[in-house]
Amino acid sequence: MLGLYVHIPFCSKKCLYCNFFSVKYEQDLADKYIDALIKHSLTFKNITLDSIYIGGGTPSILSSKQIERLLTSINNRFDLSKLVEFTFELNSDSVTLEKLNILKNYKVNRLSIGLQSTDDKFLKFLGRVHNFKNFRAVYDIARQVGFHNISIDLIYGIAGQTVKDWENTLLKVLKFDSDNISLYPLSIEQDTIFYKNGIVTSDYIQRDMYDFSVDFLERNGYEHYEISNWAKRGNESFHNTNYWRNFEYIALGAGASGYLNRIRYKNVSNIKKYIELINNKSNVKIEKEYIDEKLYSFEYIMLGLRLLKEGVHIKHFDNIHYQNILEDFVNKKMLVKHGDRIKFTKGYEFLFNEIVSKFIV
Numbered sequence: 001m002l003g004l005y006v007h008i009p010f011c012s013k014k015c016l017y018c019n020f021f022s023v024k025y026e027q028d029l030a031d032k033y034i035d036a037l038i039k040h041s042l043t044f045k046n047i048t049l050d051s052i053y054i055g056g057g058t059p060s061i062l063s064s065k066q067i068e069r070l071l072t073s074i075n076n077r078f079d080l081s082k083l084v085e086f087t088f089e090l091n092s093d094s095v096t097l098e099k100l101n102i103l104k105n106y107k108v109n110r111l112s113i114g115l116q117s118t119d120d121k122f123l124k125f126l127g128r129v130h131n132f133k134n135f136r137a138v139y140d141i142a143r144q145v146g147f148h149n150i151s152i153d154l155i156y157g158i159a160g161q162t163v164k165d166w167e168n169t170l171l172k173v174l175k176f177d178s179d180n181i182s183l184y185p186l187s188i189e190q191d192t193i194f195y196k197n198g199i200v201t202s203d204y205i206q207r208d209m210y211d212f213s214v215d216f217l218e219r220n221g222y223e224h225y226e227i228s229n230w231a232k233r234g235n236e237s238f239h240n241t242n243y244w245r246n247f248e249y250i251a252l253g254a255g256a257s258g259y260l261n262r263i264r265y266k267n268v269s270n271i272k273k274y275i276e277l278i279n280n281k282s283n284v285k286i287e288k289e290y291i292d293e294k295l296y297s298f299e300y301i302m303l304g305l306r307l308l309k310e311g312v313h314i315k316h317f318d319n320i321h322y323q324n325i326l327e328d329f330v331n332k333k334m335l336v337k338h339g340d341r342i343k344f345t346k347g348y349e350f351l352f353n354e355i356v357s358k359f360i361v
């Protein structure tokens with residue numbers, strides 16, 4: 001069983017903080033890109049998928065016809081009889097009833113919507129195209145169409161945002177009763193307008209907002225199952241959880257990463273090049289790395305510790321170097337043993353990078 005990630009590298013406009021691989025949507029280029037994705041999918045044979053994630057970029061910016069062509073091909077090409085979860089990412093400014101009905105007809109059963117903030121002032125600051133009213137309308141229609149699993153993405157620690165502002169955002173988001181909520185601290189990434197403009201964030205304020213979120217969401221029926229993710233019980237993202245469990249998945253599309261037969265790979269991050277390579281039946285994988293035993297254990301720990309409830313099996317710490325580091329963190333009560341699992345002590349997951357970097361081999 002495998003997961004499939006499909007990358008749609010188009011957006012209506014670049015958000016000022018984002019350095020994910022995406023360019024401005026053009027109908028003609030997107031048509032050719034969908035053709036290439038379909039041809040790429042034909043190179044995979046006899047694959048049963050248990051999860052699919054179509055992300056971006058902005059998958060919902062594709063036209064109804066483009067979405068239908070892509071989903072038809074995925075439905076025909078892969079065995080979906082064991083499919084558990086099929087997620088499609090949406091930006092509310094590009095969603096229509098017609099598109100939602102197509103998604104529903106082709107087995108999409110989970111939507112992930114980028115809201116980022118409920119305050120139009122911050123949406124504008126972030127360079128988002130949608131406003132809160134627009135999100136509300138799309139969310140309601142999606143529920144009416146029959147989507148029972150919806151996730152909302154939010155960003156906190158935006159320059160100028162107070163803890164009170166953040167509390168108000170969470171209060172408003174709670175009313176939607178969404179199944180999953182993903183919270184990301186604003187990070188200032190290179191090659192973004194925010195970086196060029198010298199926008200700064202505060203670690204202290206982000207920490208306060210994070211602590212508030214942990215308590216608030218738990219009090220209101222959400223379980224904190226991954227550092228950045230909360231869900232109603234039973235609605236944890238299956239695809240993403242498998243990723244954190246270090247399971248394998250294949251990748252379609254420019255800039256998409258996959259992991260198969262112990263090899264991590266990345267497809268070329270250039271749309272025209274990707275289309276050209278696919279049309280010439282050439283290899284689109286530009287980066288390949290074999291994951292040897294040492295790296296495998298490190299990745300297992302690094303990814304698995306993100307799963308706060310599940311943690312990592314103790315057998316992955318099975319060398320003297322790891323045992324010493326683990327003992328040190330357990331003595332300092334930063335990590336904790338629960339039976340044969342190792343997990344973060346509540347609160348220490350915020351120091352994820354600092355703690356996990358000690359395990360680098």
Ligand SMILES: C[S@@+](CC[C@H](N)C(=O)[O-])C[C@H]1O[C@@H](n2cnc3c(N)ncnc32)[C@H](O)[C@@H]1O
Nearest residue numbers: 017018020056057058114153154184185186187
């Ligand atoms: C790459 S986006 C794709 C989803 C969709 N295009 C959208 O923006 O709503 C996935 C999520 O990553 C988060 N994100 C992207 N860049 C970020 C940054 N620099 N800091 C914090 N979160 C970020 C946003 O919350 C976004 O919803």
Ligand code: SF4
Nearest residue numbers: 011014015018056057
């Ligand atoms: S945050 Fe989403 S919508 Fe904005 S540029 Fe990045 S991928 Fe596109």
